[in-house]
Amino acid sequence: MSTKQQEKSQQTMQELMDSAIQLFGSKGFASTSVAEITDNAGYAKGSFYRHWNSKDELFLQIIERKFRQYRAARHEKIRKARNLEEAMNIIWDFLETILADRNWPSILLEFTVYSATNEPLRKFMNKSDYRLSNQVFADLVREHMETDFPPEKVGALNTAIFEGYLIHRALGTQVLSLADVRQNAIALALMNGTKQG
Amino acid sequence: MSTKQQEKSQQTMQELMDSAIQLFGSKGFASTSVAEITDNAGYAKGSFYRHWNSKDELFLQIIERKFRQYRAARHEKIRKARNLEEAMNIIWDFLETILADRNWPSILLEFTVYSATNEPLRKFMNKSDYRLSNQVFADLVREHMETDFPPEKVGALNTAIFEGYLIHRALGTQVLSLADVRQNAIALALMNGTKQG
DNA sequence: GTCAAAAAGTGACCGCCGGTCACGATTAGC
DNA sequence: GCTAATCGTGACCGGCGGTCACTTTTTGAC
Structure with missing residues (x-):
């Protein structure tokens, strides 16, 4: 079983990824900014980079x-x-x-x-x-x-x-x-x- | 015959376009900045926008x-x-x-x-x-x-x-x-x- | 229960981008 | 010679991807 912290981290990643999938799907990759992804999910921009090293990396994971x-x-x-x-x-x-x-x-x-x-x-x-x-x-x-x-x-x-x-x-x-x-x-x-x- | 000013303007356009063709050709469209194009041709960034309304517009002309x-x-x-x-x-x-x-x-x-x-x-x-x-x-x-x-x-x-x-x-x-x-x-x-x- | 270490979350900040604009310098034409 | 139009300039704007010192929360050993 995972710890409470790990679970929270997993959930945050999921929320950010869902937000990203939605935005990429409607606006494309280049036209979607990292700030939009985090705002849309209710986090600060910095949180994004706790989970992925770049916008590219998240996109690869989505693909x-x-x-x-x-x-x-x-x-x-x-x-x-x-x-x-x-x-x-x-x-x-x-x-x-x-x-x-x-x-x-x-x-x-x-x-x-x-x-x-x-x-x-x-x-x-x-x-x-x-x-x-x-x-x-x-x-x-x-x-x-x-x-x-x-x-x-x-x-x-x-x-x-x-x-x-x-x-x-x-x-x-x-x-x-x-x-x-x-x-x-x-x-x-x-x-x-x-x-x- | 065109005026001296028009000739100069034409030449500047040509120099900027040549610079752009060279840079686009080696680095691609998105990776080439307007400042690079003008620097490479020996002009200030603002001059670019005397001749084209956007980077896209120049590229269309090159195409x-x-x-x-x-x-x-x-x-x-x-x-x-x-x-x-x-x-x-x-x-x-x-x-x-x-x-x-x-x-x-x-x-x-x-x-x-x-x-x-x-x-x-x-x-x-x-x-x-x-x-x-x-x-x-x-x-x-x-x-x-x-x-x-x-x-x-x-x-x-x-x-x-x-x-x-x-x-x-x-x-x-x-x-x-x-x-x-x-x-x-x-x-x-x-x-x-x-x-x- | 206590408390230090570790992890999650934050937002001001960085350098760079495409694009703007008030400003001098140059040229045009009367 | 003088005014108006044009050319060239570079500081400036908002927004971008990405960084980082900092606060808040969670952890686990005692």
């Missing part, structure tokens, strides 16, 4: 939690893929759980691109807890590939199409629907992974 | 200039496309001139995503002077489409793949080569625009 949620939602309806098309559909069911999360796809995109300008942050982001994992995608399709096209590239191309679509969405361009993108991403994977494409 | 350069480079080797594949190759020759411009692709990506969080800026960015134009891409492929798949979607999908690849690159992921992406983007367009894909 980690988000991805755990997405994965949990996916696991509920997971099934064994019997062929490449089914594997791609499992991947896209997962991607659609992300897209369904209000404007978090945009926020994730914002932070992803921001992280590219910061070396240590970039390295963190390349871990699968914080990113769409090309590796996980590759593992899902690997055993169903009929050609010698590398499964890693199937995963990475799929991620590229998905994130390109996030930009398309974020800018309010309305030429592509989610269905368009999903269909084309799957078709491309099948073209690369099926014989006589 | 405009960059895109004019890219288009000029493309025009030199332009040729009439005789089929869809040639049209797509013309588009990718153009995209490769952008990719060849040091780390400007990343900077453009940074600013594009940043602009999504700012309504007036987002509207500006959606003009073809500041963005990869899905419309121009669509026009290039339109007359060669053999199916009823909308050419606008061919253009938008191509942009999505390209910008997804920019993220891939910016994060230092090295799974995909430029050749991979180009090949797949063209193949996808042919699949959508050719009979019996």
